[in-house]
Amino acid sequence: SQQAQPAAAKVLKVGAEATFPPFEFQDEQSKDYVGFDVDLMKAIGKQMGVEVQIVNTAFDGLIPALESGQIDVIASAMTITDERAQKVSFSQPYYKSGLSIIVKADNNDIKAFKDLEGKRIAVQIGTTGAEAARRITDAKVREFNSASEAFLELKAGGADAVVNDLPVNEYYLAKGGSKDAKLVGEVLSAEEYGVAVTKKNTELAEKINKALEDIKQNGEYAKIYEKWFGR
Ligand code: GLN
Incomplete structure (x- = not known):
């Protein structure tokens, strides 16, 4: 059969x-x-x-x-x-997500989104974080292919802040990133x-x-x- x-x-x-x-x-x-x-x-x-x-x-x-x-x-x-x-x-x-800011753990200068004016900001290319960073007056925005490269740039001292999705920033900090970085300010957007x-x-x-x-x-x-x- x-x-x-x-x-x-x-x-x-x-x-x-x-x-x-x-x-x-x-x-x-x-x-x-x-x-x-x-x-x-x-x-x-x-x-x-x-x-x-x-x-x-x-x-x-x-x-x-x-x-x-x-x-x-x-x-x-x-x-x-x-x-x-x-x-x-x-x-x-x-x-439900939103954007947030990560800075070096010893940075006491950037406490909120408004403090990012004129600062060096690392972001992932093509993202809502990149767009938000570009709207900041005089910010020097550097775009990377991945969020992890943006985090590395912050760690290496090449950027003052990373603007990226909150849950991804939190995960990065929880997985060891908090040794040298921290979240600051409010969640910037409802996404x-x-x-x-x-x-x-x-x-x-x-x-x-x-x-x-x-x-x-x-x-x-x-x-x-x-x-x-x-x-
Ligand atoms: N949520 C953000 C965006 O859509 C970032 C997404 C990502 O990097 N995968 O732009």
């Missing part, structure tokens, strides 16, 4: 700039991509019956990669902004992360939104949140 062969699972290519812990980064031992976004996309993929493959892509190359079809979705701690929403379509928000797909792919956008709702209802989202942000 004939046995039906199981169809090979479809693969959803997920673009992410994978040096942004705790959202997407490589496990030091296994070299696997791990993080909140990775677990979230795996859970969404499971709901949709597809396999998820992370494609490590420069942050400023994510939207172009989506537009050219190299990736199917972006899940990279990407803030939903009006400017980006003109090019891509975002899912419902999946994480929300969304999963992005092309404007044409409304069907995929709907499926992702549905899957997000499902994992919020069935407790999977809460589990993933607890794993990465529970204390």
